[in-house]
Amino acid sequence: MIERLGNGAFSICEWLARLAVINMFWLLFTAAGLGLFGWAPATAAAFAVMRSAFLNGGLADQDTRSVFREFKSVFQNEFVPANIIGFLLLWGGALLILSGWSMEAMEVSLLPRLVLIGAASMFLLVLLLVFPVRTHMETSIQGAVRYSLMIGLANLPSMFIVLISVALMLVLFVMIPGVLVFYGASLPAAAVMFMSLKIFSKTGLNPISY
Template identity: 30%
Template sequence: MQIGGVAGGIYKVCDWLMKLAILNLIWLLFVVMGLGLFGVFPATVAMLYVLKCWVRTEECKTFSYFASVYKQSFVKANLLMIATVAVGAVLMINMVIVQAMEGLLRVILQYGMVFLFLLYCIVALYIMPVFSLRPQGVRATIKRAFMVSFLHPVRTGGFVAGLGLFSLVIRSIPGMIPFYGASLIGMLTILMITPILDEKEGKKDGQEEHRRQRERDVKNDIWEVRNDTT
């Protein structure tokens, strides 16, 4: 039974809010199952997979699909988490060291460290969606996140602004955190970043198919030449 008009719109909003709340609770459950810190990245990857299915209106059983992705990505996601946290820790330590310096060198290095830290934060925003679209090694994921974030500065700015607005809402209504703290950020990520990655994947797949077609054409030409010579 389909509901149209204003009532239909309200029904869809309520349905999405209910699904996002359930997904957030599942995310919290799997974070706890991963002993907290080691459950955050794989649970986030699984959540993004589920959200992509919903946005694309693909059929998937939420809990079983979430659990499957969580299990498959657990090791790689945690390696990515360790690398991301390690880089952030090194930057923070360097910033503390720079603060202890004096003179002009401190000013120059301070501005440099602030720039590097902002660069790190921007790239870190893209790491999870990039990994969730196509799981790769740590180096490949970070490199791709860096490229995508700086090739689309406007969308990156919109994404950061959306996160800022969400943080203001959460601070005003902290009771939302257990039900929407992760799932709404995940939905914002899917809506803002995934279209870029899908477009790039489509172009990449198209280029790969074009390359394969050219190879097939070359092989056919060689076969025809051989037939002609015989």
């Protein structure tokens, strides 16, 4: 019993250490892309590394150098597509925020507010799934967005769990800002990718290999 607990604690520590390393890679490659052009391909690379880890026995079993090579390869290969997706997400999020502010200022009726809530809900589904889908499938940017929305709508209970998990992590980061430096990108990516793979398996999506 004590041995099992010790092995479990050691495995958790290994995972936390690897997650911290991946977060460091994310920060490094985001900076290499001057921030604005680096965060999206770095995020795609983080999801790809997490996918490989969950499909191949765990992150703790992977060598840091091999993780770096995979991270770098995906960052380079996905630089343009990921940036297109990233700017679409930024544009969509800004548009929804501006629409919400405009509705508050004009005091519009209930129907436009409901439409905005529906649009925001679909945007959240795409936001959570588009990088996992793009990482897991060989599909176009348009296909990644479309599949993200379709899969999200077909698995709303699971997506609600994913959203709550990410929200709790954001609360943790606000309460303990130091955690953000070590796990701000890698921990949410790990949680979302883990749940996404469960959803993909149930949906029957075929994976690709890098």
